[in-house]
Amino acid sequence: MPSNKFFNRSIISIRDFTIDDFAYLFDLTDKIQSLTSNERGEIAKGLILGYIFYEYSTRTRLSFESAMASIGGRSLGISNIDSSSIMKGESYADTIKTISLYSDVVLIRHPSDGSSRYASEISDKPVINGGSGSEEHPTQAMLDIYTIFKEKKRINGLSIGIVGDLKYGRTVYSLIYGLSTYDVDIHLVSPSVLKIRSESIDDIPNNIKMFHHTELTDDLLKKLDVIYVTRIQRERFPDLQEYKKIQGLYTIDENILKRSKPDVAILHPLPRVDEISPSIDNTTNAVYFKQASYGKELRSALLSALLHENPF
Amino acid sequence: MPSNKFFNRSIISIRDFTIDDFAYLFDLTDKIQSLTSNERGEIAKGLILGYIFYEYSTRTRLSFESAMASIGGRSLGISNIDSSSIMKGESYADTIKTISLYSDVVLIRHPSDGSSRYASEISDKPVINGGSGSEEHPTQAMLDIYTIFKEKKRINGLSIGIVGDLKYGRTVYSLIYGLSTYDVDIHLVSPSVLKIRSESIDDIPNNIKMFHHTELTDDLLKKLDVIYVTRIQRERFPDLQEYKKIQGLYTIDENILKRSKPDVAILHPLPRVDEISPSIDNTTNAVYFKQASYGKELRSALLSALLHENPF
């Protein structure tokens, strides 16, 4: 097994990781699932995940808390900085410094680009970016790619569609950068008002083939091995009619499945609203709940690797 | 020892359980109290209780968290769904499904009847009803009956008074259904405006003797082995005068104790306001704090039985 490159390391951007890093992490994620809960519960005994959420994210918080708990560690922190009046007037640097003194690893969610990188320079302990600014959510991208790998048994050679709001969703950018370390075709499908910000994907290596679409045509659907769906938020549209029209065009349902490859895998970072019809939840194509479940497993493995040079 | 019928089973309604189930659980509750904290702390190592409270209930949440912690497990979740904006727009089914992926057992408090039953059909893990709708709070009824059993060394043959607001308190209905598996006399005492909803006790077996009263008369008090007191909420009365009159009539104090059996046991699900005078807290009749304490023990035993076929 290759050596652990995650030990004592901050997880700031998906761009900081290589294909070998992913391979190591995915392998560890497989292995942790074969432990008994008793064995797992020994890994992080007496160790603490400290978190600060400058934006609400119940799902990210619970996924990490669950991951940490399953390896025997504890989580503590501030789930909503607004409700923590005592911190008022304190600098961001002091808050980060303090939480790092109480913890063995620090999780931060913050609306600003660069907030996690800066935190990692201040913190005494490794920092995990739990979503920052408009582009970075590295652990989400890791679990998305892990999910594709588990479903398809490979990443290279796949055609992957990313559908919905590509302009505002930070997970999309992290996912594309993560996928760009592999040899894949990426098909970006969005209404023109929600097109990906071209300046944000400028740094992607040229060898990656990216195609832009505005519709889920039969031609395209026949190609896709994976469809990664994101939420389209009503607030992005000044006109409700316009929203409804687009929402309808992109909803993944039985009709879309019929026109797709039989084994197409449907992913979604959740929560969903209307982007995927619940009527397909019980098909083998629906992978989004499995994906959420892998989030717990991958984060357990990641935390184990961060905390111990020889994780287990 | 009889086999564990609780393993991997959802706890939805008190009506789903038999007198043998209660006997098994009460026995396990006795046994768990004889373990050292160190032994207890091994039972649920690496295991997680996920909770979602669609209604506030600090007491139920803390009692379960405490139970889970004492057996070495962790609790995580959402203590107030309102404050969790990220969940907005997500369906109840998706929220339940997601929390079940992060947990080994799921606790739900919800204002609607049937919410827990529905959740148990969606969840990948056993569901515990932590109070739903107008009638169900099964674990409260279990601990109430356990408390009576511990105090009186039997249930059969007892005369049990249930006093106060019998119309709106969901614990009352669960308790009556739970007691109906035994051979007891039940005396229901309430002002007529807070009388029990007859349609809600229609399914109770005929063999149970239920008597309706509007006052705590000397005759009645002489009969009762147990008085189970519930809160009378001021909001139920349009007229403050009316409220005060009734509140006064039902308050359990030294005067009531003097008129009762010397060994009458006073129970209350807590929190209390004025229904029981603090002046009797130190009498041997006052069992309500012991009852809260048994809540932790019984829930520890219940969680152990849910999580392991051979609990400990």
Added chain:
Amino acid sequence: MPSNKFFNRSIISIRDFTIDDFAYLFDLTDKIQSLTSNERGEIAKGLILGYIFYEYSTRTRLSFESAMASIGGRSLGISNIDSSSIMKGESYADTIKTISLYSDVVLIRHPSDGSSRYASEISDKPVINGGSGSEEHPTQAMLDIYTIFKEKKRINGLSIGIVGDLKYGRTVYSLIYGLSTYDVDIHLVSPSVLKIRSESIDDIPNNIKMFHHTELTDDLLKKLDVIYVTRIQRERFPDLQEYKKIQGLYTIDENILKRSKPDVAILHPLPRVDEISPSIDNTTNAVYFKQASYGKELRSALLSALLHENPF
């Protein structure tokens, strides 16, 4: 090693402790830091810290949660009593009694003097005062004195300056009473409107030398081995100009350090606003983050001693 006087004992006021108690606790704090996280994580297995905060204090809560987690225990409770509607109408006594039934040790933060003492009479478990009224915050004082001891290798014979808002800061009073068990010079430095309340230090033994100042003069700075800085809150000043003038006079920065003893130790209970310039954070004089870190260690040791006669 002297016997454990903390076992099963409530921590209400710094005045209840002797110099020998401090010596025992400081020794235990040193020792706990030499354990592995695995060894530490066994100390409080299956044990619970229950907390109730009638005032917000994220820092005190996280420090205790972190301490309890690092010794393998769990924390649960109410971080803000306002948000806990279920408790409304319940008496303080009933709330304390109930939380004590769910816990092995109870932590309380409360705005009223005497609230913790009263709680310790009701609670079935030892109570820790996490800050009460205008004068008491015993564990903060313990960690402050421990920090001085670690930095200076002694307490006796030191000259200690306490600077800033001496009128309203409860930590100041606890610190002075704690220090009064040693042989030290205490220099109190504040603007006259924020002078220490003389009635609150009336009980301090006469042997302690206390000096009052309104400025950090060169003469004074040359004497001080330790400068303990507290926050000056803008709200205390009707006039913004007045506030700014005073704030400027007391800010600890490079200029102050130049005029001080080369090895002066700067302490602050945190959070800071402008009282200490971040430009000195990386000097060896800046001890305030180390102090926060000692908070976790000392509280781990204290909790261990409260919970076990032979802590580890």
